[in-house]
Amino acid sequence: DAKTTQPPSMDCAEGRAANLPCNHSTISGNEYVYWYRQIHSQGPQYIIHGLKNNETNEMASLIITEDRKSSTLILPHATLRDTAVYYCIVRAGYFITQGGSEKLVFGKGTKLTVNP
Amino acid sequence: DTGVSQNPRHKITKRGQNVTFRCDPISEHNRLYWYRQTLGQGPEFLTYFQNEAQLEKSRLLSDRFSAERPKGSFSTLEIQRTEQGDSAMYLCASSLKLAGGPNEQYFGPGTRLTVT
Numbered sequence: 469d470a471k472t473t474q475p476p477s478m479d480c481a482e483g484r485a486a487n488l489p490c491n492h493s494t495i496s497g498n499e500y501v502y503w504y505r506q507i508h509s510q511g512p513q514y515i516i517h518g519l520k521n522n523e524t525n526e527m528a529s530l531i532i533t534e535d536r537k538s539s540t541l542i543l544p545h546a547t548l549r550d551t552a553v554y555y556c557i558v559r560a561g562y563f564i565t566q567g568g569s570e571k572l573v574f575g576k577g578t579k580l581t582v583n584p
Numbered sequence: 585d586t587g588v589s590q591n592p593r594h595k596i597t598k599r600g601q602n603v604t605f606r607c608d609p610i611s612e613h614n615r616l617y618w619y620r621q622t623l624g625q626g627p628e629f630l631t632y633f634q635n636e637a638q639l640e641k642s643r644l645l646s647d648r649f650s651a652e653r654p655k656g657s658f659s660t661l662e663i664q665r666t667e668q669g670d671s672a673m674y675l676c677a678s679s680l681k682l683a684g685g686p687n688e689q690y691f692g693p694g695t696r697l698t699v700t
Contacts, residue, residue, distance in 0.1 A: 511675050511691030512627065555626060569640045571617065572689060574626025
């Protein structure tokens with residue numbers, strides 16, 4: 469799986485948008501960009517994923533550059549409960565018969581602190 | 585609650601003792617993963633099951649570690665002759681793998697092991 473680069477920490481004011489960048493310059497054509505977050509002392513939580521197009525769900529938006537070498541996770545209206553470590557992960561998918569584990573390879577992520 | 589559950593949530597044991605953790609995945613999820621997380625680091629993959637078959641093991645999984653998923657439902661992770669270096673959070677995740685494209689993994693709350 470390709471490696472990702474994220475800033476170690478970021479701050480955001482409550483109610484404002486939080487934009488978390490991720491570089492994945494060696495991403496392959498069949499690799500997806502996944503975002504997870506981990507609130508203190510809890511298990512990681514899936515947020516969103518994408519391949520080429522921008523994606524949006526009830527939690528966040530994911531913007532992937534046209535060359536797919538970087539992406540940005542956007543939390544449109546950050547709350548104090550969004551304070552967490554955010555992980556950007558790239559991973560390939562496999563057909564079930566291919567047996568690939570699709571394990572998640574976590575880096576150190578970005579520690580986002582939302583301030584009141 | 586239909587999420588991934590793990591028991592116990594906390595375990596304190598003396599060096600040299602054996603410990604066993606249990607993970608109950610989301611019902612009908614065919615894949616189950618174990619990860620380990622030490623302080624300040626992202627989770628690291630240990631092993632995964634597709635149904636009852638253990639298909640991949642990390643080099644981190646020494647011969648003191650064994651995992652089972654006997655009926656393709658719950659899983660257990662046993663550590664024999666625990667060492668202080670085994671102190672960590674042990675996370676379980678499950679997913680439903682159907683076809684191509686990586687699948688989201690849903691994590692449990694983890695079991696925190698402290699070896700004294």
